[in-house]
Amino acid sequence: MFTTHLRYSLSTLALGWLAASAYAAPADYFRIDVVDADTGRGVPLVELKTTSEVRYVTDSNGIVAIDDADLLGQKVYFAIKSHGYSYPKDQFGYSGQSFDVKAGGRGQIKIKRENVAERLYRITGAGIYRDSLLVGAPVPIKQPLLNGLVTGQDTVDGVPYAGKIFWLWGDTNKPSYPLGNFHTSAATSLPPGKGGLDPDKGVDLTYWVDSEGFSKKMIPMPGDKPVWMGGLFTMPDDKGKERLFGPYAQVESDSKTLEAGLSVFNDEKAIFEKVASYGTTLQPGGRPFRATVGGKLYLYFHAFLRTPADYAHVTDPTRYEAYTCLAPGAKYDGANTRLERDAAGKLVYGWKANTAGLEAGQERTLIDAKKMAPAEALQQFHDVETGALVDNRGGSVHWNSFKKKWVRITGQANGTTSHLGEIWYAEADTPTGPWAYARKVITHDNYTFYNVAQHPFFDQDNGRLIYFEGTYCTTYSGNKFNTPRYDYNQIMYRLSLDDSRLSLPVPVYKLKNGEYATADNLAAKGGWGAVASIPFFGVPKATNGLVPVYASGTSLKTTPVVGAQPLFYALPVEKGTDEKENADLMELSEANQKLGRVWRSRSEELPLDNVVAAK
Template identity: 50%
Template sequence: MRNIVWLLLITWCCAPRLSLASDCFEIRVIDAATKRGIPLVELKTVNEIQYVTDSNGIAAVNEPGLVNQEVYFFIRSHGYEYPADGFGYRGKKLKVTSGGNAVLELKRINVAERLYRITGGGIYRDSLLTGEPVPLKHPVLNAQVLGSDSVQNTLFQGRVYWFWGDTNRTSYPLGNFQVPGAISELPERGGLPIERGINLEYFVDESGFASQICPMPGPGPTWIDALVTLEDESGRERLFAKYVKVKAPLTVYERGLVEFNSETNRFEKRKTFDFDAPLYPVGHPVRHEMEGRDYLLFGLEIPLIRVPATVDALGQLSEYETYSYLQPGAKKGLGTVDRDDRGHVKYTWRKGVPPLSDDLEQRLIAEQQLRPEEAFFQFRDLKTKQRVQLHNSSVAWNAYRGKWTMIASQKNGTSMLGEIWYSEADSPLGPWKWGRKIVTHDRYSFYNPKQHPLFARENGRLIYFEGTYTTLFSGNKVKTPRYDYNQIMYRLDLSDPRLAADQFAQ
């Protein structure tokens, strides 16, 4: 019996193992142009073992049966490409060894560069397994958060405040549906350089999970948007947002205004809005001076709604106007087209009518109230000249271009809500005529993009933006481990010749 035990111990000790950090085989995948690691690269073996690179672009191969074997890895990544061989396979054969490593280069097809994942678990999992340095204080789990949907953020009291939609947790399939939140420091005030990552300090409950920041009464989740910091008459900064209550299937039944309480770290209700009011704050706000007055602009596709940038006006829906040619009409949500004496559509700031949208204009065209060439929404692909229907956008002033820049998601296309576009215009209202596709996904959604002017670098030459990476709405049932339902940061270099300014001025 003793001899059998010794034989088993010797066999176990001598067997190839990849259980320790030093034993893992490290595959680092880098951008051929920037030499930076690429997150979200899928490496799959012939027998369907799949690895996905972390935010350093590292995959830790820890399969005992692959040690000291030549292993073929299929290589795939949204917006990146590895050369195909004579049989059309895109991949590479590597000799997997204990503690060994390999570097693979991918050509970036996307104009924008994928930098890192912001939320969720295992952001730097493979880096830790291979002993590589990581930038985050919490590289694999922060506040027990595994997934977060749709970000809102702004500068408040000298720090960046972040809020998300529904959030998954480690201990149960149902998580936080009443707005989680976190704080981070600006890079120039002790935070990480934005190209390296964001150290989020979550508001947490007694269990350590991201706490409910906006627990509004009523059934269903609470979501917020239109997050904005304003100074009141005394000069005190105050943080506001619009909230909505949602019931199945994604039906909004209440909306109103909330204000953040810095002492309790909770949003408190200030007002319930008239649900039938056509104009209210929505989307990512844009601050802009018009007619000698400071305004906030709101909108989902294009910021066509304005209200004076004051605390009092923000909560008064009677103060809201939209740039439109619509007159109040008998049909709810539609209206009639206003024209001047020459028959041209007549634009002005109006109250009491819904904001223009692509869908609304298509209905007007179908009813022959509007000709296609008269539509406000004329956004087109610079490459194909085809019309593009926008879903959601984030607009900001860019000093490098001397223009307003837009980062927008597409309603349809190669992948449902999976394409991201860049455009620029002289005004936040547009006209937004031409766009360049800068990010694409294969049967995967990437929606609700948020541009981050707070983090723009080199006078705005480098733009940073994020979005939600998820299978939702894509029809794809195969979810990317750890990445699905999380926020991913991208960087866009406006000096890229594919974004030459003269293209957008046609």
């Protein structure tokens, strides 16, 4: 009798406490705002940990709401940690701050952004603005807690279509069971300025859902194997109607594809349907863009795979072309890959139908197997500060009007602080290169951030501000602590391309007549056909401490040339005291006069085409 009564009393007490906490008022919480010390904006994904190992993580407003009974009324120390952000250490080496935690109270923590890119908000998953709602703070999106019953979502793609932005994701988690949707999820949002949010604020997603309200299968196929999509693009079909297309792959695992092909969106049924099957040689994905070459419009699935931009070509994979050095008709086969060389032994690069291209990792395998020299590769990026090789993976390439360059945001395998969580920025004069130097813009501490995607439809101020996102997860990291709510979800970042750290060295071209040029003045000197070689790279814009270098006929000099602007800028001859060691720097001399230091050319290849970006 006593036991039953005690059980009843405890249950009643627990239910009462749960009911009370479920309807707690903002005044019942202690609020901590973690903000960027420079901008004052709230920083998402900041961990605050007590001395008893209780962890809190800021929501997308940078807010933590605390109502723990054991902490209220106490002075509490919070250790502060966040990927790519820092907080000063005290005399004992601890990074943290103490607060008198009390209901209705509020504290603030200012942290310094070390990343070049700015973390803005989480886009998918549960509890995006959970803590903000608990303390009564305003939130920008309509579904701040749970949208489409989605708790996790892998790998994004997005493209404007039918007056909206159409979004795709891969494997999708739900609250009710560990297995969710493995046949692709989708949603739409309204464009900024047309009913949609400014990308600075967020993305309001409207999911396609099933009868239970969960994000539905967008490409239903027989069997239980995952079906992944990506590479979305729009194009008129054979009847002239604008349609939405996307490559798909049904997979056994990350490395084994069972079936691949091209699909088209059925607007009435709100599902994707098969249009064409791909063979095993070319299976497009990537982040497509359009460009004109020689007056002909092409659809590029990525920088090294294209097809003429019309319905007949995109639905016929045998007419796809890869920019590659493989022998015609060949596929990648590790150290046994067949390469095409001319009579002099030089690799023959070109646009080849029904022939596989090479990914950066595959290039590295061929280099290690002595099948290819490093200078023959097209995608071997190097850290602009140290010269260290960047094992780049994935990412996306788009034309940027502000830089007047093709801009690439790419991931890195085998990074220094994470296996697959370091993100780099690079730029080139054409989609195929020359890709040489990159700057790290995001770092993670033993956490993964992969499959990053630029969103050029969000570009602002003529491309000065660009937005991109990626999947944040523990996969491949070895990290056993999954960040609650954030893990396996998409996080948005912004880059300001006028940041001086993103002024990367550009190719300085040696022309066939002996003169020098950069892409900015190459058209006046005969265009790409006039280029003989790329002897080195120089900085394109003036920065404190750099040496202006002028072109005068076939000579280079540091003394001003009447009526001329500097062609490029070089580092001073003498190394700076805080400058990192960089084996890629070389001394530039002219007539026994030292002009400065420039960056070595990484490639002997000239993957140059007069490529003009198109909408």
